[in-house]
Amino acid sequence: MEPKYTIRIFDKERPQILLMPVDIEICELTIAGMCEPSASWTQSSKENIIISFEEILNTRNAILKKYNKNKQNDEIIQLIKLHTQIGQEIINNEYGTFELPTKKEFNWTLGKKVKLLKQKNNSDYAIFIFLRDQYSSTERVIYSIITAVLFPGIIPIGGSQIAFASLVDLNNGEITWFNGYYRSFGDVRDLENARNTVNKLFEEFPG
Amino acid sequence: MKKIFLFIIIFLGSCATPIGGAKKVEDIKPQETPSIESIEAGLWMQMNNYEEKLKTSGSRLKDKDLEKYLKNILCKLTIEYCKDIRVYVQDIPYFNAFMAPNGMMVVWTGLLLRAQNEAQLAAVIGHEAGHYIKRHSLKSWLDAKSRTDLMAILAIGLSVGGIPGAGDIFNVTQLLQAGFMAKHSRDNEREADKVGLNFLINAEYDPGEAPKIWENIIKEMELGEANKPLSFLASHPAPEERIKNLKKQTKEYENIKNKKNTKELKEKIHPHLKKWIKNEIRLKNKPEQTEFVLEKTFEDKKNDYLLKFYKGEIYRLIGVKEEENNYDKAIDYYDESIKAKNDFPDVYRELGLLQLKIEKNEEAKKNLKKYLKLSKNPQDAAIIESYLN
Amino acid sequence: MSVIKKIFIISFFLILISCQADKTYILVEPGKVEINKIYSVNTNMKWSQFQEREYNFLFWTVDGYTLQRIVFFKPLEDGQSLFDYDSLFTKENEKRPTFNSKMNKFEIKEFFESCIIWSREFTSFETTDIKNHKIGETEGVSFDIKAQNELGLNYKGFAVVGIKNNKLYSIYFIATEMEFYDRYKKEAEEIISSVKIL
Numbered sequence: 152m153e154p155k156y157t158i159r160i161f162d163k164e165r166p167q168i169l170l171m172p173v174d175i176e177i178c179e180l181t182i183a184g185m186c187e188p189s190a191s192w193t194q195s196s197k198e199n200i201i202i203s204f205e206e207i208l209n210t211r212n213a214i215l216k217k218y219n220k221n222k223q224n225d226e227i228i229q230l231i232k233l234h235t236q237i238g239q240e241i242i243n244n245e246y247g248t249f250e251l252p253t254k255k256e257f258n259w260t261l262g263k264k265v266k267l268l269k270q271k272n273n274s275d276y277a278i279f280i281f282l283r284d285q286y287s288s289t290e291r292v293i294y295s296i297i298t299a300v301l302f303p304g305i306i307p308i309g310g311s312q313i314a315f316a317s318l319v320d321l322n323n324g325e326i327t328w329f330n331g332y333y334r335s336f337g338d339v340r341d342l343e344n345a346r347n348t349v350n351k352l353f354e355e356f357p358g
Numbered sequence: 359m360k361k362i363f364l365f366i367i368i369f370l371g372s373c374a375t376p377i378g379g380a381k382k383v384e385d386i387k388p389q390e391t392p393s394i395e396s397i398e399a400g401l402w403m404q405m406n407n408y409e410e411k412l413k414t415s416g417s418r419l420k421d422k423d424l425e426k427y428l429k430n431i432l433c434k435l436t437i438e439y440c441k442d443i444r445v446y447v448q449d450i451p452y453f454n455a456f457m458a459p460n461g462m463m464v465v466w467t468g469l470l471l472r473a474q475n476e477a478q479l480a481a482v483i484g485h486e487a488g489h490y491i492k493r494h495s496l497k498s499w500l501d502a503k504s505r506t507d508l509m510a511i512l513a514i515g516l517s518v519g520g521i522p523g524a525g526d527i528f529n530v531t532q533l534l535q536a537g538f539m540a541k542h543s544r545d546n547e548r549e550a551d552k553v554g555l556n557f558l559i560n561a562e563y564d565p566g567e568a569p570k571i572w573e574n575i576i577k578e579m580e581l582g583e584a585n586k587p588l589s590f591l592a593s594h595p596a597p598e599e600r601i602k603n604l605k606k607q608t609k610e611y612e613n614i615k616n617k618k619n620t621k622e623l624k625e626k627i628h629p630h631l632k633k634w635i636k637n638e639i640r641l642k643n644k645p646e647q648t649e650f651v652l653e654k655t656f657e658d659k660k661n662d663y664l665l666k667f668y669k670g671e672i673y674r675l676i677g678v679k680e681e682e683n684n685y686d687k688a689i690d691y692y693d694e695s696i697k698a699k700n701d702f703p704d705v706y707r708e709l710g711l712l713q714l715k716i717e718k719n720e721e722a723k724k725n726l727k728k729y730l731k732l733s734k735n736p737q738d739a740a741i742i743e744s745y746l747n
Numbered sequence: 748m749s750v751i752k753k754i755f756i757i758s759f760f761l762i763l764i765s766c767q768a769d770k771t772y773i774l775v776e777p778g779k780v781e782i783n784k785i786y787s788v789n790t791n792m793k794w795s796q797f798q799e800r801e802y803n804f805l806f807w808t809v810d811g812y813t814l815q816r817i818v819f820f821k822p823l824e825d826g827q828s829l830f831d832y833d834s835l836f837t838k839e840n841e842k843r844p845t846f847n848s849k850m851n852k853f854e855i856k857e858f859f860e861s862c863i864i865w866s867r868e869f870t871s872f873e874t875t876d877i878k879n880h881k882i883g884e885t886e887g888v889s890f891d892i893k894a895q896n897e898l899g900l901n902y903k904g905f906a907v908v909g910i911k912n913n914k915l916y917s918i919y920f921i922a923t924e925m926e927f928y929d930r931y932k933k934e935a936e937e938i939i940s941s942v943k944i945l
Contacts, residue, residue, distance in 0.1 A: 176407060190399035228414055229925045232900040236923065240811030251795040252774035253809045262926030324926075416870035416895035449871065640861055642842045677847060711851055738877055741852055741888070 154330035154355040155245055155257040158320075161213065161276070161357050168208060169216045169274035169321070171231065173197055175282040199345030200280065207349065211358025222271040230264055234279055237261065238315055242331055261324040269321035277321055280352075282314040316352055328357060383493050383500070388438040398459065398496050405460040412446055412464070419447040419467060419630070427626050428465060428483065431476065435484045435557035436491075443487060451637040453575060457486040459495040470627055471634045472574065474654055476619035477567035481558055488553030494546040544599075551600055555607055564616040569604040572597050574654055582647035631655075635668055645672050663699035666691045670705070674712060685716055703733035707742070714745060772797045775807060781945070782819050786918070789941040792934055803831055813896075815922035815931050817938060822914035824848075829862035829917065848913035852888045853877070855908045859917055869894040869902070882918075883943035885911040892921055903928045907939055916944055 177192040205215045237259055244251050268277055315331035330352055392398035412418055419425075425447055433440035442461045452468040463486055473479040489495065551568075558565050576597055627634075635655075639648055649669055656665035670691035673684040692709040695702065710725035726742055736742075772795040781787050783798075783805060794807035794817075807817045820829055828843040844861035847854075860874045872894045880889035887909020894902040904921030920935035922928040 176404065188400035188404040190396075190403035191394045193403055194394065226925075228899075229901060232414070232898050233923055233925045235898060236813055236900055237810075240814055243811060249771055249797070251772055251808065251811065253793055253795045254811075259810070260926075262930075264925060411899075414899040416897050416899045418899075637864075640844075640864065678849070711853065715849060715851065737875070738853070741877060741879055744879060745851075 154328065155241075156328040156355055156357065157257060157325065158327045158357050161211070163275065165212055165214060166276055167214050167216050167274040168318075169218060169268065169272045169277040170201065170204070171218050171277055171279045172220070173200060173280045173282070175200070175280070195341075196282075196345065199342045200282070200349055202342065203346045203349035204278075204280070204353070206346070207353050207356065208358075211356070213358060216272060216274050219272060224267075226264060227267050227271070230261060230268065234261055234317070234319070235281075237326070238279070238281065238317060238329075241317075241326070241329055242315065245329070246331055257329070259326040259329075261319060261326070263324055265319060265321045265324040275321055276327075277319045278316065279319070280314075280316045314352060318357070328355070330354060383497050385491050386442075386493050389442060397500070398493075401496065402460040405458040405462055409444070409446075409458070409460065409462045412448075412462075417448045417450065419449045421447065421630070424470075424626050424630075427622070428479070431480050432463070432483050432487060434561045435480060435554075436487055439487060439491060443490060445483075451634065451641060455482050455486050457489040457495070459490070459493070461490060463487070463490075467630065467634055468638070471631075471638065471655060472578075472651060473571065473623065474574075474620070474657065475567065476623045477558070477563040477565075477617065478571040479623060480561065480563050481554060481568035481571055484554030484557035485550045486554075487557065488550035489546065491553060492546070492549050494550065497546065498543070547600060548603065551604060552607075555604065559611060559616075562616050564618050565608040565611045567618060568608060569601045572601045572604070576601070578647055578650050581650050582643050636671075639668070639672050639675055642675075645676065648672050663695045663702055663705070666695035666698060667702065667705045667708075670695065670708065674708060685712060688712060701732055703729050703736075706732065711745075783821070784945060785822060786819055786916075787943045787945055788938050790934070790938050803827075803829060809931070810927070813923075815920075815927040817920045817935055818918065820915075820917040822911075822916050824914055828865075829859065830866045846915050848910060848915075850910070850915075852879075855910065855915060856888055856890055858915075859906060859908050859919075863894075868896070870897050871895045874906070880907050880909070882907055882909045882911075882916060885909040885916065885944055887916070892919065894921065901925065905935075905939070907942070909944075911944055918942060 175193060175197055177189055177196050201215075208215050241259060243249070244254050245257070265277070268274070315329065317326050317330075318328035319325070320327050392402060425445055428445040428447070429440075429443075432443055432445060443463055444461060445463045445465065447470070448464055448466050450466040450468060451471075452466055453472055454466040455464065455469055457463050463483070465483075469482065470479075473482070555565060555568060558568060635652070638651060641648075649672065652665055652668050652672075656662065656668075670688045673688035673691065676684045678684070689709065689712060692705050692712070695705045696709075706725045706729035710722045710729060713719070713722035713725065723746055726746055730736070730739060730742060775790065775794040775796045777791050777793060779787060779789050792809075794809060796805060796807050797812075798805040803821045803823070805819050806812065807819075808815060823829065823846045825848050826845050828845050830843075842865070844858055844865055846858055850858060856874055856877055860872060863869065863872050872892070874890045874892055877888050877890045880887050887907055889905060889907045892902070892904040892906060894904075896902070901924035902921050903924045904919055906917065906919035908915060908917040910916070918939055920931070920939060922931055922935075
């Protein structure tokens with residue numbers, strides 16, 4: 152998979168990047184073949200990812216802002232869900248088997264309503280990170296891909312080690328950078344490995 | 359030597375009695391949360407993630423007032439654990455309720471349609487709370503782990519795709535693995551019944567209603583297709599045995615006058631009733647099964663006209679498919695509905711439209727005109743008018 | 748999951764991979780377009796058209812099926828359903844809503860609604876505001892659509908259905924309420940009002 156992007160540098164000095172709630176789950180495969188969810192691993196993985204990402208932003212002179220859940224309303228919730236849905240379609244289109252002839256260029260947008268996010272969180276861009284890291288059996292991989300094909304609204308989880316991250320311009324709603332993974336990209340449970348993983352995920356990130 | 363050792367492990371693993379730490383699990387204390395390193399914390403985390411998604415999911419019923427009502431029932435049953443449990447309603451037309459290990463309780467609208475009064479509802483809610491307090495999900499998980507038997511914990515009936523909504527929920531495979539949707543063992547079911555019954559009695563509900571809701575479910579299943587157990591039954595085994603136990607246990611409370619509370623429940627579900635019934639009829643179960651469900655919902659004679667109207671709808675929707683005269687049956691029911699109450703607009707509409715189909719045009723037009731008169735500017739007036747010309 | 752189901756899923760997956768070549772999107776240019784010798788429509792913009800061979804329908808989209816789409820169904824005869832394929836996840840084949848050519852205008856709306864609900868694409872699906880509508884020369888109805896998927900994303904749209912020569916013709920437009928509905932509504936209205944049954 153290769154990252155897609157429409158911008159190479161940010162359009163202002165020291166942009167504020169809003170980190171949307173990171174959607175992540177890590178589990179451990181037991182001998183029996185069951186995927187035992189691990190709260191402590193997920194917790195530390197989340198922290199490591201955020202630390203690594205903040206380091207990346209520092210090198211690009213950008214500021215990390217945390218998402219304030221108390222400021223969200225129904226419209227913002229719809230916006231976030233729309234982003235998840237668009238993320239699915241981007242994966243289908245850019246990384247899947249069928250490409251839309253009407254989408255030969257990488258130009259996806261959430262629309263101008265993103266200004267709500269901009270206002271409520273005082274940020275220029277928003278970054279979304281989605282990650283499912285399971286050491287899982289073949290059956291689950293197949294299941295989740297089938298699900299994605301027959302019910303194309305669902306993010307395949309619990310089978311493929313899938314991750315994607317996207318950067319949204321909060322002035323116009325455009326997705327200016329996107330990257331995704333289908334296979335294992337590494338272990339995020341300890342900081343050193345997390346750094347490597349996050350660096351790979353954020354290839355060609357602007358700045 | 360190694361082979362014998364291995365054999366013993368496997369043998370012990372597949373034994374019916376749970377091993378592997380399940381015995382050491384104690385009741386959860388009020389406001390207790392697991393330490394982050396524990397397996398239980400992992401289950402909680404997973405369920406917390408699912409709960410976060412459920413909050414704004416498309417399957418959640420958009421009625422916070424109804425959810426609050428259910429929460430209040432829970433708090434009447436157990437003031438201690440009131441803070442620890444959240445109640446959500448999913449708009450799914452099947453009888454089901456389940457409890458997640460993190461304190462999330464989910465009730466499906468099919469159950470709310472079938473609960474005849476608050477006591478019956480409280481019986482189910484109390485039962486589910488019992489699963490939480492006794493940590494049955496954790497027990498099932500540890501048990502399954504020790505048995506190395508993944509299949510045992512994948513719920514039948516709730517398996518992916520069998521039930522609408524269940525197949526599309528994000529972490530469904532993980533949920534099933536987490537065991538909270540698992541088929542609880544008979545011991546766990548009995549234990550939850552005991553806890554629930556105690557709650558029921560202490561909250562001054564009529565305990566005789568507890569076995570009743572199960573009896574209704576059994577009767578409904580008997581009227582339906584033979585090989586399709588209702589989802590709740592699939593995950594809560596041996597209902598006949600439990601009904602017997604419950605009846606035995608409630609015998610000593612027979613003479614105590616305890617409350618059933620029908621009024622408030624009916625009020626809370628009233629705004630959704632039409633839609634839920636439509637969804638129930640749409641399932642196209644055997645008409646006898648659907649009729650039974652409707653009869654239980656409309657036991658109050660005051661709404662007999664609605665019962666008859668919806669029965670008519672069942673047969674109208676089956677239509678010309680089978681040998682029987684479904685249209686005649688539908689018309690008979692509509693007529694009975696009108697006899698019970700003669701100013702309910704919808705029945706004239708359906709009656710008229712149906713009569714048009716079987717070419718009883720004079721009567722059809724009369725009824726359609728009556729519909730237009732009774733309903734004052736309905737949305738479909740223009741189309742009805744076009745049928746009148 | 749049973750062994751049989753597992754095998755089924757694995758072989759389905761393999762078939763999916765092998766049939767890749769047959770299933771691609773084609774580009775639809777603006778102008779007068781014929782769809783499978785069933786409908787003719789006019790459009791002012793480019794669309795991606797996709798048809799799965801086994802399915803009863805064909806759809807147009809720009810950004811993706813789940814963001815916005817116009818769906819054209821093959822005409823149905825008595826006893827058929829909008830979604831006739833055997834889905835892995837719906838074993839309810841005998842409970843499929845079936846079309847009957849004697850259905851009145853309300854019943855064809857009800858049938859359309861029942862089919863979409865049966866397909867489980869959405870967790871909630873409502874149709875409102877039914878009106879008389881002519882698809883070309885064919886008498887039918889139009890109505891508005893409101894839906895939500897499992898994710899909780901809201902959708903809006905509208906549909907037209909009509910019976911000609913005892914066959915049911917159905918077309919609908921749906922898009923996410925946020926952003927895509929407003930953006931494509933006008934074009935979809937023009938396309939759908941231009942539909943003629945061939």
